[in-house]
Amino acid sequence: GQNIDQPTEMTATEGAIVQINCTYQTSGFNGLFWYQQHAGEAPTFLSYNVLDGLEEKGRFSSFLSRSKGYSYLLLKELQMKDSASYLCAVRDSNYQLIWGAGTKLIIKP
Amino acid sequence: EAGVAQSPRYKIIEKRQSVAFWCNPISGHATLYWYQQILGQGPKLLIQFQNNGVVDDSQLPKDRFSAERLKGVDSTLKIQPAKLEDSAVYLCASSSKGAGELFFGEGSRLTVL
Numbered sequence: 001g002q003n004i005d006q007p008t009e010m011t012a013t014e015g016a017i018v019q020i021n022c023t024y025q026t027s028g029f030n031g032l033f034w035y036q037q038h039a040g041e042a043p044t045f046l047s048y049n050v051l052d053g054l055e056e057k058g059r060f061s062s063f064l065s066r067s068k069g070y071s072y073l074l075l076k077e078l079q080m081k082d083s084a085s086y087l088c089a090v091r092d093s094n095y096q097l098i099w100g101a102g103t104k105l106i107i108k109p
Numbered sequence: 110e111a112g113v114a115q116s117p118r119y120k121i122i123e124k125r126q127s128v129a130f131w132c133n134p135i136s137g138h139a140t141l142y143w144y145q146q147i148l149g150q151g152p153k154l155l156i157q158f159q160n161n162g163v164v165d166d167s168q169l170p171k172d173r174f175s176a177e178r179l180k181g182v183d184s185t186l187k188i189q190p191a192k193l194e195d196s197a198v199y200l201c202a203s204s205s206k207g208a209g210e211l212f213f214g215e216g217s218r219l220t221v222l
Contacts, residue, residue: 004151033210042200042213043152087151096165097211099151 002026004100006088011106012078020073020086020103028093034062034073035087037102043087046073075105083107111135113214115201121220127189130217133182134203140164142211143176143186144200152200158184191221 005023012018024032031050035043049055049064049071061074073086085102092098114133122128134141139160144152155174157164161181169176173192178184188195198218202211 042215043211044213045210048210089151096157097154099153101149101151 002092002098004088004090004098006086006100006103008101009104009106011108012075014078014080014107014109016078017074017076018078018105020075020088020105022071022073022088022100024069024071024088024090024098024100026069026090026092026098029066030091030093030095032062032064032071032091033089033097034060034071035089036084037087038084046086078107080107080109113201113203113212115199115214115217117217118215119218119220121222122191123222124193125190127187128191128219129188130186130199130201130219132184132186132201132214134184134201135205135212138203138205138212139181140204140206140209141178141184142200142202142204143184144202146198146200146216148197155186155199188219191219193221195219196221 003025033048034046036046037043047062049062054063059076064071085104087102088100089097116131141158143155146152155169156166156176158178161178176186198216200216201214204211
């Protein structure tokens with residue numbers, strides 16, 4: 001079957017750096033997405049990786065290793081507003097999106 | 110550019126009643142998705158449309174759920190009759206092409222009592 005694994009919850013301190021990992025087993029691969037979802041709100045797009053390596057976008061970076069079935073989202077200079085759930089999703093060979101359950105990130109002052 | 114519009118934002122019904130949700134995607138987006146998201150879980154795809162044709166409805170409980178996108182623009186999702194386990198947020202999303210990023214609406218939160 002197809003599976004996306006992410007930690008359920010992580011805690012970090014304001015101003016620090018946190019890395020949220022995502023491992024996947026899917027039938028084929030056509031790209032990996034990271035979305036941010038604040039409580040009670042809809043998911044919003046953060047990043048997209050289809051080739052191996054690091055994609056940097058401001059305070060957020062996303063890394064992909066297709067051979068390892070692994071990605072991470074790196075958040076730098078954490079702010080209180082970064083408290084949210086972070087969802088990893090993979091497009092399989094049929095271009096269907098497989099979603100992880102999300103990682104709830106708690107930022108403490 | 111207007112985002113994905115959904116209504117109603119909140120709905121409370123009793124089990125065995127019916128409910129309908131409406132979605133208007135971003136203008137020009139051919140692909141429309143309905144997701145069910147239960148608290149603490151990732152979104153679960155219910156149905157995906159490409160224009161007015163169904164691409165994937167393999168996880169749609171067809172005995173009680175139905176969806177349509179008659180003119181290839183807006184869409185409705187209906188639940189009849191509702192069960193307690195249908196309590197969830199129903200998210201509509203659209204994309205300009207099948208492989209592109211998804212843009213989500215604010216969701217419709219359903220509570221079944």
